[in-house]
Amino acid sequence: MDDEAVKWLVRVQSDAATGDDWIALTAWLEASEAHAEAFERAERLSAEIADNACEIAAAIAGPTTEVFRVAARPVLSRRWLQLAGLASAACVAAVIAAPTLQRAYDGAATVYRTGIGETREIVLADGTRIHLDAASTMTVRLGWRLRRVALAQAQASFDVAKDSRRPFVIDVGDQRIRVVGTEFNVRHYDQSVVVTVRRGVVEVHQPSLGPEPVARLTAGAELRHIESTAVSGARRVDPDGAFAWRAGRLVCDGEPLTQIAAELNRRYAIPIQVTETAGAKRFSGVLYLGDQALLVRRLAGYLSLTVRRTDRAITLS
Structure with a gap:
């Protein structure tokens, strides 16, 4: 034997x-x-x-x-x-x-990157499926006893193949996510970490605070955290909203226009700029990530903004 x-x-x-x-x-x-x-x-x-x-x-x-x-x-x-x-x-x-x-x-390190407007589906050797969003960088190591992912500035959804002998760990910002087999979405941009669970249980750790998890998230739970702080807030959500980007939609829930513009700028070659006054306005609704000109026109109409376009940028004021 x-x-x-x-x-x-x-x-x-x-x-x-x-x-x-x-x-x-x-x-x-x-x-x-x-x-x-x-x-x-x-x-x-x-x-x-x-x-x-x-x-x-x-x-x-x-x-x-x-x-x-x-x-x-x-x-x-x-x-x-x-x-x-x-x-x-x-x-x-x-x-x-x-x-x-x-x-x-x-586990040998494999780095995956996507450009502006590019998404990618990745199937790992263990059967785990990962959808990597636009303008994202991710490093994967599949070791004998541990499966490990490091997310830089990135958004990705994970459908982790169950393997009780090889936990799946994601290092994102100053936090660490640990699972065995589950489906969840992780968003990490500008020192903000958002973890949304659609199936299974996800443990979120913050090593600087000790070995105990800061949260155990079940289906329909979402954790939001700002790096370098000791606070992580959890709430109940419709998890499908966090996965909407895979279907070409962006679900907004009262986010300021500056944050929405940053999200859109990972998807379109022509950047969207906002003035200070416009950037403070908030939007709730669903944006369809197709034609950029149509999207900007609808967003400006909803928020009563003026659109100015050049070959290099689109400005909302």
Whole structure:
């Protein structure tokens, strides 16, 4: 069983590992508690080899008489001698492969970016689906024991594949989101973090405040937070509004025009500028993210604003 666990470990840490490999491993782990224990032993051994690669290499390179003296001890069974030989070979390989093993343990970093007006759907190797909004940057690492995402200035919705042995963690601003399998949306722009849950349970942590979560969000809950503060406010919402951008709509709930313009400027090549007076006005409703000229005309009409257009900008006053 230990040999089989090692084979699984090698299989999923390979650069050629696929989502089917992870699904097959999950099925093997869940088939028996003994399987899970064997896999954890293999992981611990791999990590120990990587951590002590230099010492192990020096020991293996020692005088051959030492090897014969150990082999002559009557307390060692033939099975243990075979395992010792295999371990020696593994240690030699570990000296060379330690950086690769560490990358596999943490997961190789993959960076995804979208430009202005560009959205992207991403399917990770574990089956998780991510929709990345316009003008967003996201880094993904799929490790052996942890799936990790870092959101820079970005908005993304997540439909996380369930894997109880590999939690899904998102670092966003000064907060950390932890889930196993759920669907939620994260918005992070201008030091503002908004997390909206459509299915499942999401834990939100703020490491600077300690290990306990600042909130546990269930379906229909939304958390809003400003970076570098200790306050996170949760409320009940219609979660579909947070996902509306995927269908080409922007749902506004009393936001000031300055914030709405910033959101629109991630989607259109010609930027929208607002005067101080216009920027303070608030809008509630649904904007359809199609033709920019039509959208601006409707927004200006609703807020009684004047539109001035040049080749370089659109100004609302």
